[in-house]
Amino acid sequence: MRTASLRRTCAALAAVTSLALAATACGGTTKEDVRNEGGAAASAGKADPNAATKKGLTVGFLPKQVNNPYFTSADKGGEKAVKELGSSFKEVGPTSATDTAGQVSYVNTLTQQQVDAMAVSAQDPGALCTALKQAMKNDIKVVTYDSDTKPDCRNAFVSQASAEDLGRTEVQLLAEQIGYKGEIAILSAAQTATNQNTWIEFMKDELQDPKYKDMKLVKVAYGNDDAQQSFQQTQGLLQEYPNLKGIISPTTVGIKAAAQYLSGSKYKGKVKLTGLGTPNDMRKYVKNGTVEAFELWDPSKLGELAARTAIALASGQITGQEGETFTAGAMGEYTIGEDGVINLGKPTVFNAENIDQFDF
Numbered sequence: 622m623r624t625a626s627l628r629r630t631c632a633a634l635a636a637v638t639s640l641a642l643a644a645t646a647c648g649g650t651t652k653e654d655v656r657n658e659g660g661a662a663a664s665a666g667k668a669d670p671n672a673a674t675k676k677g678l679t680v681g682f683l684p685k686q687v688n689n690p691y692f693t694s695a696d697k698g699g700e701k702a703v704k705e706l707g708s709s710f711k712e713v714g715p716t717s718a719t720d721t722a723g724q725v726s727y728v729n730t731l732t733q734q735q736v737d738a739m740a741v742s743a744q745d746p747g748a749l750c751t752a753l754k755q756a757m758k759n760d761i762k763v764v765t766y767d768s769d770t771k772p773d774c775r776n777a778f779v780s781q782a783s784a785e786d787l788g789r790t791e792v793q794l795l796a797e798q799i800g801y802k803g804e805i806a807i808l809s810a811a812q813t814a815t816n817q818n819t820w821i822e823f824m825k826d827e828l829q830d831p832k833y834k835d836m837k838l839v840k841v842a843y844g845n846d847d848a849q850q851s852f853q854q855t856q857g858l859l860q861e862y863p864n865l866k867g868i869i870s871p872t873t874v875g876i877k878a879a880a881q882y883l884s885g886s887k888y889k890g891k892v893k894l895t896g897l898g899t900p901n902d903m904r905k906y907v908k909n910g911t912v913e914a915f916e917l918w919d920p921s922k923l924g925e926l927a928a929r930t931a932i933a934l935a936s937g938q939i940t941g942q943e944g945e946t947f948t949a950g951a952m953g954e955y956t957i958g959e960d961g962v963i964n965l966g967k968p969t970v971f972n973a974e975n976i977d978q979f980d981f
């Protein structure tokens with residue numbers, strides 16, 4: 622019988638050598654491997670909601686980008702929960718939101734280190750799949766949080782809110798601010814980012830509604846979650862489209878850089894800006910009249926839910942199947958939805974009236 626430790630040795634081998642070589646050295650594919658291949662939908666074994674929460678596990682967090690305050694906050698939430706549950710936390714990850722090869726090698730590193738579970742915010746929907754499947758084959762539970770991969774490449778996805786709600790409400794917020802009229806642009810993160818691209822699809826769909834007939838999306842620009850590139854892209858948008866009335870930036874790095882540019886320019890208060898930002902980053906731009914309203918969820922709660930999901934998976938309380946439920950500590954009970962998606966909840970809209978109530 623194949624033991625977990627043998628599988629893990631093979632994982633380490635696969636991570637450092639070619640997959641084919643590892644498969645040969647480890648005796649090829651087993652029935653169990655095949656069962657595991659399906660990810661969320663086909664996870665091996667049945668969930669036991671009454672199983673004890675395992676302690677002494679190691680959970681690795683791999684954000685899109687380590688030096689992004691949004692992920693610092695998310696991963697701190699994850700760390701706190703992992704420690705509270707009696708397990709060990711580690712964080713690895715690239716400094717650039719476009720270093721997909723770097724993310725792949727961090728997945729392989731975590732596999733080699735034989736962590737029990739990993740929580741990953743994917744820079745790209747497909748690029749991490751082979752590495753993540755290899756991790757799952759080796760008994761490592763894989764949770765994506767914030768930005769998903771394909772459903773068969775992870776056990777569950779912890780989503781910040783409904784992607785549809787986020788996309789549609791950002792258009793609604795901007796439409797109200799510009800009186801449903803004029804040219805608008807989107808300043809996104811990386812061109813491959815699963816989360817931003819999903820939200821943008823819903824924004825485009827929302828714009829099809831006849832009530833937006835006088836609004837026109839003229840461009841989607843990419844600032845790569847880099848402050849300087851996002852600042853320059855904002856400047857470029859205003860040069861290219863002098864009649865621009867508003868910008869939606871569904872990234873905390875992008876919206877902050879765009880606000881910084883607008884606030885020091887003649888467009889301050891005239892070109893409207895909304896999207897997803899942290900209250901702490903955006904406070905001064907709300908107070909100085911650059912930004913009226915924007916939205917976000919609490920990143921530390923997202924990290925906490927990712928950690929609790931990872932540990933529930935590693936403890937056998939859930940497998941990632943639709944309909945399974947689990948208790949995420951004081952956060953309460955969560956039910957796994959279609960395709961293994963778990964929704965954190967509703968985002969909050971921040972404006973001059975409520976922004977001082979939030980500190981993240």
Ligand code: RAM
Nearest residue numbers: 691810871872873874897
């Ligand atoms: C950035 C990242 C992250 C996204 C937030 C809103 O920090 O792109 O993935 O969820 O913005």
